[in-house]
Amino acid sequence: MTMTADPQSRPADRTAASGGHSVEIRDLDLQFGAVKVLQKLNLDVHEGEFLVLLGSSGCGKSTLLNCIAGLLEPTDGQIFIKGRNVTWEEPSNRGIGMVFQSYALYPQMSVRGNLSFGLKNARFSRDEIERRVSRAAEILQIQPLLDRKPGALSGGQRQRVAIGRALVRDVDVFLFDEPLSNLDAKLRADLRVELKRLHSRLRNTMIYVTHDQVEAMTLADRIAIMKGGEIMQLASPDEIYNRPKNRYVADFIGSPSMNFLEGQLQGETFRKDDLSLPMVGYDWASRPQGERGAIVGIRPEHVITGELVAGAPVRAEVVADVVEPMGSDTLVWGTLGGEAFRIRMDGNARVKEGDRLPIGIDPSRASLFDSRTELRL
Amino acid sequence: MSDIGMLNTVKAAEDPVRRVLDGPRGARPKRTFSRTNIFLYGTLIVVALYYLLPLYVMLVTSVKGMPEIRAGNVFAPPLEITFQPWVKAWAEACTGVNCEGLSRGFWNSVRILIPSVLLSISIALVSGYTLSKWKFKGSEVFFTILIVGAFIPYQVMLYPIVIILRDVGNFLGVQLFGSLTGLVLVHSVFGMPILTLLFRNYFASIPEELFKAARVDGAGFWGILFRIMLPMSLPILVVAIILQVTGIWNDFLFGVVYTRADSYPMTVQLNNIVNSVQGIKEYNVNMAATLLTGLVPLFVYFVSGKLFVRGIAAGAVKG
Numbered sequence: 098m099t100m101t102a103d104p105q106s107r108p109a110d111r112t113a114a115s116g117g118h119s120v121e122i123r124d125l126d127l128q129f130g131a132v133k134v135l136q137k138l139n140l141d142v143h144e145g146e147f148l149v150l151l152g153s154s155g156c157g158k159s160t161l162l163n164c165i166a167g168l169l170e171p172t173d174g175q176i177f178i179k180g181r182n183v184t185w186e187e188p189s190n191r192g193i194g195m196v197f198q199s200y201a202l203y204p205q206m207s208v209r210g211n212l213s214f215g216l217k218n219a220r221f222s223r224d225e226i227e228r229r230v231s232r233a234a235e236i237l238q239i240q241p242l243l244d245r246k247p248g249a250l251s252g253g254q255r256q257r258v259a260i261g262r263a264l265v266r267d268v269d270v271f272l273f274d275e276p277l278s279n280l281d282a283k284l285r286a287d288l289r290v291e292l293k294r295l296h297s298r299l300r301n302t303m304i305y306v307t308h309d310q311v312e313a314m315t316l317a318d319r320i321a322i323m324k325g326g327e328i329m330q331l332a333s334p335d336e337i338y339n340r341p342k343n344r345y346v347a348d349f350i351g352s353p354s355m356n357f358l359e360g361q362l363q364g365e366t367f368r369k370d371d372l373s374l375p376m377v378g379y380d381w382a383s384r385p386q387g388e389r390g391a392i393v394g395i396r397p398e399h400v401i402t403g404e405l406v407a408g409a410p411v412r413a414e415v416v417a418d419v420v421e422p423m424g425s426d427t428l429v430w431g432t433l434g435g436e437a438f439r440i441r442m443d444g445n446a447r448v449k450e451g452d453r454l455p456i457g458i459d460p461s462r463a464s465l466f467d468s469r470t471e472l473r474l
Numbered sequence: 475m476s477d478i479g480m481l482n483t484v485k486a487a488e489d490p491v492r493r494v495l496d497g498p499r500g501a502r503p504k505r506t507f508s509r510t511n512i513f514l515y516g517t518l519i520v521v522a523l524y525y526l527l528p529l530y531v532m533l534v535t536s537v538k539g540m541p542e543i544r545a546g547n548v549f550a551p552p553l554e555i556t557f558q559p560w561v562k563a564w565a566e567a568c569t570g571v572n573c574e575g576l577s578r579g580f581w582n583s584v585r586i587l588i589p590s591v592l593l594s595i596s597i598a599l600v601s602g603y604t605l606s607k608w609k610f611k612g613s614e615v616f617f618t619i620l621i622v623g624a625f626i627p628y629q630v631m632l633y634p635i636v637i638i639l640r641d642v643g644n645f646l647g648v649q650l651f652g653s654l655t656g657l658v659l660v661h662s663v664f665g666m667p668i669l670t671l672l673f674r675n676y677f678a679s680i681p682e683e684l685f686k687a688a689r690v691d692g693a694g695f696w697g698i699l700f701r702i703m704l705p706m707s708l709p710i711l712v713v714a715i716i717l718q719v720t721g722i723w724n725d726f727l728f729g730v731v732y733t734r735a736d737s738y739p740m741t742v743q744l745n746n747i748v749n750s751v752q753g754i755k756e757y758n759v760n761m762a763a764t765l766l767t768g769l770v771p772l773f774v775y776f777v778s779g780k781l782f783v784r785g786i787a788a789g790a791v792k793g
């Protein structure tokens with residue numbers, strides 16, 4: 098093993114080499130001067146997994162990705178790719194390909210030149226280069242563009258070429274830094290689907306940075322939600338959406354975002370003013386005892402309305418404050434228990450501002466957080 | 475209802491008055507002789523004449539014979555065109571004892587110019603690239619020192635450089651002080667601050683992600699410089715070449731201080747011809763000699779004027 102020669106090698110490294118993991122990050126620290134951007138970050142990415150790093154602007158997603166790529170030197174910690182310690186390895190020797198937000202195509206080279214640049218640097222034979230370029234061009238359907246310069250391509254075509262540049266390298270791990278965010282909405286949706294298709298065809302490990310939740314939810318096998326250089330939760334999209342680990346994640350995921358009501362948890366019943374929510378069917382992380390401050394989170398789309406209210410476990414009433422019809426559905430803003438409360442209803446629901454709206458709540462779909470630690474209960 | 479509406483539109487299309495009243499349409503008409511235009515072009519013409527007049531005087535004087543010059547008015551066109559002054563300026567004019575004209579100075583200048591331009595631009599290119607894309611600990615300090623160097627007046631360094639050239643030359647066993655090699659070194663060093671700044675700012679304006687992509691593609695320090703950065707740097711290279719060619723060609727001070735009579739550059743020799751005390755002043759020869767000396771920078775400007783402006787803008791705005 099190469100890593101036994103590494104002077105920083107610790108006994109813990111051995112577990113890093115165990116199979117199934119494509120990228121492993123151990124206690125990664127990164128500082129820019131005095132600013133700590135990443136702190137003691139640990140992350141395991143499975144073989145063939147599509148992992149999305151999601152977080153608000155400035156939380157360190159790009160920094161983490163650049164560390165994995167070897168474009169930034171970490172202050173401390175280790176990075177393994179396919180069990181090999183690549184912490185001190187050059188970007189080109191890590192077995193990664195990277196796609197950038199601004200495409201970063203070499204402007205003076207043709208598409209073919211862009212695709213083959215890395216292969217030429219790695220001294221591949223001309224036949225091999227030709228073979229790989231035409232394969233990538235075929236996969237991405239850019240064969241007719243091969244002899245054009247990047248300046249003569251549309252945004253979507255450029256991004257395809259940028260993906261092709263990673264593709265020809267035949268690497269184990271693909272790194273994407275917000276590859277679709279410079280494209281318009283329709284093209285973004287198209288390319289998103291194409292990326293998903295590409296992943297199911299190639300089965301490479303992909304690490305994908307975005308701050309678009311739709312991309313994250315649709316593409317990811319697992320999502321890592323980041324905040325302030327730390328990973329808040331690493332789980333499947335379903336888990337993140339339905340069982341957010343803390344209030345930040347709950348608030349971050351979902352649009353419009355989750356409604357929060359702050360009150361008291363007595364036994365297994367949440368109370369706020371005259372609202373009482375017995376948490377029947379709720380999947381407790383740890384069964385509560387006694388009384389404590391708690392926050393209940395209810396997604397706007399999980400609020401029961403219309404005829405179904407009659408059969409709901411808990412019923413209440415909300416006064417519609419603002420009604421936003423959005424075609425496919427209607428968003429109603431109101432107040433419940435003295436706090437702002439959003440409800441997502443069907444697109445053809447007839448609601449007027451000022452209406453008193455009977456609603457139902459299903460506690461089994463709600464989330465409960467401790468009001469002090471903000472962790473899921 | 476719909477019938478009436480249709481009737482109206484048909485009527486509107488037929489009625490010419492209505493169409494004009496519709497409001498403006500298509501390209502806006504422009505007046506050639508508006509007040510702004512007269513003022514603008516008037517000023518430009520006056521300024522252009524002001525700058526071109528001396529050139530005109532020099533040109534006509536250089537093709538007149540001495541009698542005509544003595545007799546006539548400087549602005550008058552030549553009655554009889556002669557190229558004798560040009561030939562004399564190039565091949566026969568005397569400075570002190572030798573009478574080879576400007577030709578020797580021209581070739582000296584060429585021998586100074588080419589290595590100085592190549593050397594200074596190469597060094598500055600690599601330093602500018604390093605300072606923008608491969609920052610190291612202390613690179614900002616290094617850069618600041620370099621820039622401060624640009625603001626120290628030349629005169630202050632004149633004599634210290636004489637000593638440096640002499641001593642280093644003695645140490646290495648080559649003649650630096652008083653030779654073309656020494657002058658080439660001096661030009662290269664003095665070109666460094668401004669050129670490095672120019673290249674650094676230009677490279678800083680090239681997106682970071684492009685540089686990262688090249689690193690992922692396995693290109694190293696030189697690979698990225700030559701294969702990615704240089705092909706994108708034509709405008710700034712042209713600017714650097716123009717700055718250096720004109721600066722070095724027009725240099726007088728360093729030439730006179732750091733070389734000897736047999737290796738004087740063209741400017742110094744021009745001065746010696748024009749200011750020579752023996753004999754009568756041959757204005758036509760002096761004018762021809764001056765024009766000859768100015769030809770190289772003029773040529774460079776004409777050939778690359780457009781690229782020059784574009785490159786200056788690119789280097790100045792970003793970074």
Ligand SMILES: Nc1ncnc2c1ncn2[C@@H]1O[C@H](COP(=O)(O)OP(=O)(O)OP(=O)(O)O)[C@@H](O)[C@H]1O
Nearest residue numbers: 129132134152153154155156157158159160161308
């Ligand atoms: N070169 C640098 N020097 C100092 N601080 C930096 C540098 N690069 C990034 N940072 C800081 O590190 C933090 C994380 O930056 P990063 O680019 O990783 O954010 P991000 O999550 O990718 O954000 P975005 O979604 O806007 O791209 C930010 O607060 C940023 O200001």
Ligand SMILES: [Mg+2]
Nearest residue numbers: 158159160274
């Ligand atoms: Mg980023």
